[in-house]
Amino acid sequence: MKVDIDHMFEMNNSYKNTVKSQLEIIENDHDLAGVLDYLHCIQQHLFFQPLSKTALIYDEKCISYTELAHQVNQMMLALDRLQLKKGAVVAIQLGKSPEYIYSVLACALKGLIWLPIDMDSPALRREYLLANSRVDLVVSKQSIENYCYVLTDEIFSENTHNFSQLSTEKVNPTSLMTYSMSRDAAYYLYTSGSTGTPKCVVLNNRATANVIEQSIEKWQMTADDVIMAVTPFHHDMSVFDVFASMSLGATLVIPTAEQSKNALAWATLVEKNQISIWVSVPAIVDMLCSVAYPAQLQSLRLIAQGGDYIKVNLIEKLRLHLPNARLFSLGGPTETTIWSIWHEIKNADQDIIPYGKALKHNQYFILNEKMKVCQVGEVGRMYMIGTNLSNGYLLDGKISQKDFVPISISVGTTEIAFRMSDLGYVRTDGNIIFAGREEGYLKVKGVRISATEVEMALMKYTPIQEIVIVCCTHPQTEITELVAMFSLTNVQKKIDIQDLKCQLKNYLPHSHIPTKWYCVDHLPLTQNAKIDRKLLQKIAQEQLYPQAQNLKNKHIALEHISDTVMDIFREIVKHEFSSNIFYQTEILRLGIRTKQLKQIAEKISEKYDIRLDFYALASCKTVQDVVNQVQRKRLN
Template sequence: MKSKARAINLTGSGILLAAFSDVLAYWSKTPNFTINLTLFNRLPLHPQVNHIVGDFTSLTLLEVDNSIVATFVERAQRLQARLWEDLDHRYVSGVEVQRELRRQRGTYQAMGVVFTSTLGFSDMAQQDWLVNQLGEMVYSITQTPQVWLDHQVREEEGALLFNWDAIEELFPANLLDDMFSSYCNYLQQLATDQKIWMEKYPTLLPPQQLEVIQKLNQVNQLKTVTSEQTLDGLFVQQVKQRGASLAAIAPELCLTYEQLYQHAVKLGHQLRSLGATTGTHIAVVMNKGWEQIVAVLGVLMAGCTYIPIDPGLPQQRQWSLLTQAQIQLVVTQEALYQSLSWPEEIECVYVEYNPHIGVQRTLERLHQSGDLAYIIYTSGSTGIPKGVMIDHQGAVNTIIDINQRFGVTADDRVLAVSALNFDLSVYDIFGTLAAGGTIVIPTAAKAKDPAHWLSLINGHHVTVWNSVPALMQMLVEYTSAQSTPQHHPLRLALLSGDWIPLNLPQQIKAIWTGIEVVSLGGATEASIWSIYYPIGEVDPNWRSIPYGKPLGNQTMHVLNQWMEPAPVWVPGQIYIGGLGLAQGYWKDDEKTAKHFIRHPLTQERLYKTGDLGRYLPDGNIEFLGREDFQVKINGYRIELGEIEATLMRNSLVNKAVVNAIADSRDRKKIVAYIVPSETQPKLPEAYYPSEKEGIITDPVERIEFKLKQPGLRNLDSTNKGIDLPLDIDEEALTQAYFQRQSYRHFQQQPLELPEFSQFLSCLRQLSLADKPLPKYLYPSAGNLYPVQSYLMIKSERLTGVEAGIYYYCPRQHRLVFISTLTNAEGDNIYGGNQSLVEQAAFSTSD
């Protein structure tokens, strides 16, 4: 290895340092980090300095940046060049640098990995003499404060000797062993294989871990999935077998499989008569109800693609989605057809129940499994929704897997609590119908009412629950509060879409004896779900419920930035592959290309979720959340969910939410908000938080506080002010109190005073006939008093009003002048919104 190093102008220590850095980068979340290097810094301060026995070592901090793709030779040369440059500053030790960082940042920056090499320290004779004088080395250990891992290298009789001293308690079990084994193999390859010196991506993953990952993603082919199956086709198969069985139970009516089929076929013919054909996009705009099931089946039977749109969205949002999805046909309910506004080019069809419906003419099948089944719009990080295009094949694969894996049959009944525009509804409808089961549909007005859910579960013998954890938590809390014992038929709970509280599975099992609780995960972009974990006993040391292992015909990968499998315990990006992947985002090739990629080595098509995860030793994947949900405080990245999980382990805590807030100097600190347990023991007075002081809890005192109206500023009659003109319908303003929406619009021309007055009128007092106290559209928390509103008005931006700081008086609807406006007023106080403020005529603060 030394001869190879000399050939490329590298030292032996440089080679080992580069290899060590490669291993550290591979087992780290980031390839950019700092190593402490030990220097033998015997300065020539005295002619006899070489005769002194003592510790002349110091430390230098070396930056390692392996984010740049390069061969091993290039990485080693770049690292050695950086080291030579840093050594020019060795008179300032790494300890002093860390101290200075602490002074500037207010916190200690731990850099706990050390590399110590004595290669080339002296000639071999002197080195042999030192070793022989001390005798044969049989054991050694170094222990240094703030050092987590110390890599020591020396040469003895031509052999390379090295060891790692570490605080093993800081690392997960076997992680250091895997790293050290990989490092040894890496050095062996460098010594014997010339090709590895020119490789850009060294193979460092231990063979046993690679085997586990490969087994994890060995695709389990589902025999029932063929290229011919579609979502509506699965339903039609069940119609032939159980036409008289109940398919859907709604508050108004029940539908058998045959009745549901005939209504769907009738709608399909109607859509085709209006010009719908294969690939036509048809929006389904409906409240929760049996009509939704008829609508999506009818659209699919016509060979079209359904796009669910929530009727509760603002009109502008609805119209935007209709335009973006290129909708010309909408299936809706009669009440919504009458109450909603529709674009002129849209033609609406509404579903009606016909108790005497006859046998409809069979619809010729025009679509295949590779055609689009639905497009669901999800929120985009830019504020523009993304239309996720899912084909029949992907969705069919998922629901058949779930039904087979968890034994969902015709004896099951599923409570459909999810909204149609949320992809859990795809399983509620098509998964249930594919199994020959029955869909139980809540009343639209009570769709989020746990009392209504419990009534339906008991009344209709619901056996399968499918929702986000928060809805199950609501059901558990409501059910637990009932005074009479409950006997429920639930046997399977599918939870997905968010973190599952660690105590929730046990709470579920305490109510439903023998229930199977399953965690499911994935992305809308991968056909509902891609990964599962049956939840048995919850380990008290867990930070979260494991994400699990991939479903059939799907793959899950945790990859580092080089698109290689991350080692066990090491965070990486989660990628999904397999049959469930969406075709992309509707009319957004740029986003599709960014998120749906080809693996550079395997060429497998993958979806980049943007989530972080890591492999566990048993082959399961642990979900770590999104990287942007983490916070960085004092140089450390912190996962807030981990703190929440720790708080929840305390018997005194019922619920916990943790956030990071910043003070006026942008210094962040972690704040936890907790809901105490109802059964907490009596504690000494000192244990209760002092922040409770001053909170008004007595109802009479709250009314007296309101009557005082402390939020209003006391004005002197001599205050200079401007009476604002008011020309507004009081009734309209009253109605606006009950229905509020906010808008933002900037104009280039100066704002007229009447228009400005109307804008501020939303802050006026409102006197309501049946209310003894005035009301406000924007009061304080708890509606105790109006907030004080101040405005910074810019020069020549508001007609007739000079620049300055004003107080707005809601009782008199007037502006009260406070002070003049300086040139620097408002500079850099709005952070990321500063550019928006610069465009506006004025800004407000409360």
């Protein structure tokens, strides 16, 4: 495959120049000698220049950096006793807790490969994660059959808030300086796979350092920041929460298990702890904004959202309640390390939120099926080259680079690129606009889901003959849901959906279980005799949300009333007043005479086929009151 930069004449010149300059950075700066050594910074804060401030807040307890250092050292000493060598794999099977932070920091500083396990996953899935990763040790609160394990209750000191009473044992020097900032494997994260089984992505410290360094610099983060760890610890965005905050000497707020799924609790945590940085998927931000009083969120100076489509109306809400907060869109699959593309959302971003531009030392390409660079505005598949690339996938203990493909970017120069399932196009300003995903991959509340993985689990349920998983969006709430479209065997008339959901919990995490179910006589096929997923998605959308769609259409029509009523007022009112008419403008202050008020009533009545007389208008105090009257009459 070849991408010829010299023949991108079809493209906008500014985008062409951006591509060339980014490629020069990548070609000339592979070693990134000055990359942020975030683990060294953490060591300094813990062991060499201890900070006298709060590191973690959990369950209303403040854990100082001194206390954190003691607990991390306890875990490092335990790892030393087990004689684990650099590169050994340690699975951390813990929920949201300080113990997780102690464990992951200890492993990272020891140069051990750490693997966070999703505690909400079914037992069979967790067993696969451990087996495929060839783990040498499991850190857990309970014993793990068939694996060497350590129990956190036997390692970490209790009552850490009374730290003065704890052991004053010095940090073991042999436990330090064993990590590497190279591209060697540093940690594993699992994501949904197209083959029906989870993919284990192998990530490294160098790529992680690039994300942390660029983000700290661009977001102007300091030790005074307070960061919310709302993202689950097995999700890639949480890597930033933990390591960016600890490398800065900042404070990380960790919700308890009960608080983790409670938006009201998040709002309280933000207000009480004066959280300044929030990074999560859009669905979480939406939940927070839906329940929080604006006054509770005023400490937030930056909100970054990634992993899913960002709704424009959510941005409008944030702008209204937090006018001084910086807003960011983040993107990039797990294979490109935490986030590899971003965009600062400005007032000009009214109709669509861009995916953005690549972080430094990376470059995105939009290629068509012939592996040619797409023209501006032409939709194609996304590819990425650069520092943020992960090492590949781990399959049965061995590295596989499926979907990591060589691209010739110039004569004699070849780069490895990650081929994504994401589609997009380049806008004239050089920003990439997200345009969906290729069939087979879905995104629900920030979680990438392989349709094949869910379909294979469902096919174990014998009454089902055929099954296709699609995504649908509620027309009114804009919430994305996972939908199962299925047909039954000839002898089966119906199935028990609740029973089916219970069975699925043995194979799939909660995020992968469909919330909507729709039975069809048979699955439609394309002309090539393949299942027509697009048609099924259309059928599901229309059949599952007919009333909501009609209601949305009605509300869309009502939204146009505001502008039309405003235009009618400006047309009738004297010229010198017309430019000063707004929704909250008081009608009496416009100097409108009886004749003009009658003209306005007549025009509105004619436009919307309603009866709106002079007296109805005379009872309205503002232009918005008129709009409200027209909308009520149209609804009735």
